Amino acid sequence: MLIDLLIVIVKIAIMLAFVLGLVPVLVWAERKGAAFIQDRMGPAKADIFGLRLAGLFHPLADALKLLFKEDFVPEDAHPLFYRLAPVFAMAPVLLTFAVVPFGDTIEIFGRKVPLQVADLNVGILYVFAFSSLTVYGIILAGWASGNKFSLLGGLRSSAQMISYEISLGLSIIGVAMVFGSLKLSDIARAQGELLFGVIPKWGVVVQPLGFILFLVSVFAESARIPFDLPEGESEIVAGFHTEYGSFKFAMFFLAEYVHVVVASGLIATLYFGGWQIPYLYADGFHLFGKVLHLPFALVVIMQVLAFVVKVLFFCWFFIWVRWTIPRFRYDQVMRLGWKVLLPLALANIFITGSVLLLFGGAKPL
Amino acid sequence: MERILFFIFGFVAVFGSIMVVSRRHPISSVMYLLLTLFSVAALFVLRKSHFIAAIQIIVYAGAVVVLIVFVIMLLNVAESKIPVERPTLAQGVGVVAAGLLMLEGALVGSRYGAQIEKAVDVGTVEAVGKALFTSYLLPFEITSLLLLAAIVGSIVLARKKF
Amino acid sequence: MIRVKKVSRPKEIPLTEKLYLVEIAKGLAVTMNHFLKNLTNPRSIPTIDYPEVKRPVPPRFRGRHRLTKRPDGTPKCVACYCCATACPAVCITIEAGEHPDPQIEKYPVRFDIDMLRCIYCGMCVDACPEDAIRMDTGWYTVPERNREDLVYTIDMLLSD
Numbered sequence A: 001m002l003i004d005l006l007i008v009i010v011k012i013a014i015m016l017a018f019v020l021g022l023v024p025v026l027v028w029a030e031r032k033g034a035a036f037i038q039d040r041m042g043p044a045k046a047d048i049f050g051l052r053l054a055g056l057f058h059p060l061a062d063a064l065k066l067l068f069k070e071d072f073v074p075e076d077a078h079p080l081f082y083r084l085a086p087v088f089a090m091a092p093v094l095l096t097f098a099v100v101p102f103g104d105t106i107e108i109f110g111r112k113v114p115l116q117v118a119d120l121n122v123g124i125l126y127v128f129a130f131s132s133l134t135v136y137g138i139i140l141a142g143w144a145s146g147n148k149f150s151l152l153g154g155l156r157s158s159a160q161m162i163s164y165e166i167s168l169g170l171s172i173i174g175v176a177m178v179f180g181s182l183k184l185s186d187i188a189r190a191q192g193e194l195l196f197g198v199i200p201k202w203g204v205v206v207q208p209l210g211f212i213l214f215l216v217s218v219f220a221e222s223a224r225i226p227f228d229l230p231e232g233e234s235e236i237v238a239g240f241h242t243e244y245g246s247f248k249f250a251m252f253f254l255a256e257y258v259h260v261v262v263a264s265g266l267i268a269t270l271y272f273g274g275w276q277i278p279y280l281y282a283d284g285f286h287l288f289g290k291v292l293h294l295p296f297a298l299v300v301i302m303q304v305l306a307f308v309v310k311v312l313f314f315c316w317f318f319i320w321v322r323w324t325i326p327r328f329r330y331d332q333v334m335r336l337g338w339k340v341l342l343p344l345a346l347a348n349i350f351i352t353g354s355v356l357l358l359f360g361g362a363k364p365l
Numbered sequence B: 001m002e003r004i005l006f007f008i009f010g011f012v013a014v015f016g017s018i019m020v021v022s023r024r025h026p027i028s029s030v031m032y033l034l035l036t037l038f039s040v041a042a043l044f045v046l047r048k049s050h051f052i053a054a055i056q057i058i059v060y061a062g063a064v065v066v067l068i069v070f071v072i073m074l075l076n077v078a079e080s081k082i083p084v085e086r087p088t089l090a091q092g093v094g095v096v097a098a099g100l101l102m103l104e105g106a107l108v109g110s111r112y113g114a115q116i117e118k119a120v121d122v123g124t125v126e127a128v129g130k131a132l133f134t135s136y137l138l139p140f141e142i143t144s145l146l147l148l149a150a151i152v153g154s155i156v157l158a159r160k161k162f
Numbered sequence C: 001m002i003r004v005k006k007v008s009r010p011k012e013i014p015l016t017e018k019l020y021l022v023e024i025a026k027g028l029a030v031t032m033n034h035f036l037k038n039l040t041n042p043r044s045i046p047t048i049d050y051p052e053v054k055r056p057v058p059p060r061f062r063g064r065h066r067l068t069k070r071p072d073g074t075p076k077c078v079a080c081y082c083c084a085t086a087c088p089a090v091c092i093t094i095e096a097g098e099h100p101d102p103q104i105e106k107y108p109v110r111f112d113i114d115m116l117r118c119i120y121c122g123m124c125v126d127a128c129p130e131d132a133i134r135m136d137t138g139w140y141t142v143p144e145r146n147r148e149d150l151v152y153t154i155d156m157l158l159s160d
């Protein structure tokens, strides 16, 4: 009992450390990457004892600065909700990561320990449930600030998130249909299989359309460029966080990057095999009938690393896209969501269903 | 353990719903509504109805309440313009009556063997899916037709230039 | 008559562009190219690492003022107020004093330039009959923490 509890706590700690620890690195990568994409140097000045590390200390300096700034509540703001909004923005995103598996089930002290904080049998639905709640942070912030730009940002985000939640949900249904489970650990495990003996059965291979739909929707859900209308600074100052400063702003900032990490984790888990490395199984590499035996501990470590690498890649992808594509106009966002993504997601489900019925051996009821 | 959690979430749900109707500011009401929905979802989880719980949050907390907030924000009534309601005698009587009714319900329930049963699998994905697509197929399809009609109707209404 | 230049627009957007995805992939390729180029060869970035590295100033750059000196080290300025009069920003304050040498008559006791107001037009240099003020230091006004520090006094102007 106690050991079980301890294991869970340790897993939560690892998860939190990973997600929150990744944030400063991401901020740094974002600024440095943006600079390099735009032929600039990027941050390079902050130093500790003369050590600069290509500006790696800038996020630290930023965090310190934000901590020491005056914690200010504007006169027109709603005193309670203004303070609550950053929490609402932060909590659901962090919670979402609980169901993302970062490795196979291992045995510690004779106990089976899945490398996942919570293996819910409605994992995917849990993800939806909490990602649909992130909008409250933004709406509340927009409304409670007592500023018209914030309000506009809040309105935009609520409309945008509701629209894209639908295509997000529908695009994942295809994955659930193919792998026959809503459990994220099952989905990750099923992606270790091979199609025709060579191609890894990753979600992106069996659900290419679904992957693109999911990718676009997840960008829209996390309100990153090109869907960052809630904070479109050229139109509405900074949108929902116009009135926020000091650490409350830092919370929004953190939430945005945590959202990126979580979204990357989901993309990796649902469409890129989660912790699976192609051809690598519990006892080693299997390729063309040959087997390269590896110790189990090494395999587990490699798999966890593979997951981390995949997450990092998609985090970078988010950054990369941000510095490539300009922001959509509001009506374009709405048109894309309702008139393109939604019908395509429905078509994707229909096609997946028909293929499964015809070739996949799914029994009709 | 389960029973303790049940009482905690049950209490929060009841408390939340009382706050929903008694708050003066609509946004406060909405936030309490959210709290209530959450604790009800937690109650569903305690009954092993994970699917229902997740759907409860996705549909109600994630969509319906967001729309309510949307409307409240669009109207954005100033704090000073919200009328102050004084409790009337009729309301007081109503509250007392509702309380008595609840008490009665609890008494009747405990009298006629409504013990806390073991959680059964009625709210899992498989159970709900099976039920929807076999025994309740017709009502399910009729509901979807109804919703379709509602969608089309709202679009027609929205397009009309009055 | 205003002439209007007609810009032809593509009548039909090709399908590949309508699909967005291909174009987005192309865009990603462009940014990735830049990123990789700059990552592997940071020297190609035109950024100047400012406080450590300074851009070479062209010889006729109109920079911060200085007051020129006589061979004995006293300012050449005769406190004629020509520069103060010419200055469009009215930022030169001069206070004249009697010079011990009767040939020279006056010298500036106080010569302040308010750098916050100066627009670096160079009118003062043009106006000076004695070539006593020049803007050839090749240096900008450095930022300070309060306004008073940006009023440059005669000592500062004479020092370089």
Ligand code: SF4
Residues within 6 Å of the ligand: C083, C086, C087, C088, C089, C090, C091, C092, C113, C117, C118, C119, C120, C121, C122, C123, C124, C125
């Ligand atoms: S440069 Fe122009 S503005 Fe500046 S002190 Fe000389 S005359 Fe005045």
Ligand code: SF4
Residues within 6 Å of the ligand: C076, C077, C078, C079, C080, C081, C082, C083, C084, C094, C127, C128, C129, C130, C131, C132, C133
């Ligand atoms: S114009 Fe020349 S000589 Fe006259 S006050 Fe100015 S600096 Fe001195």
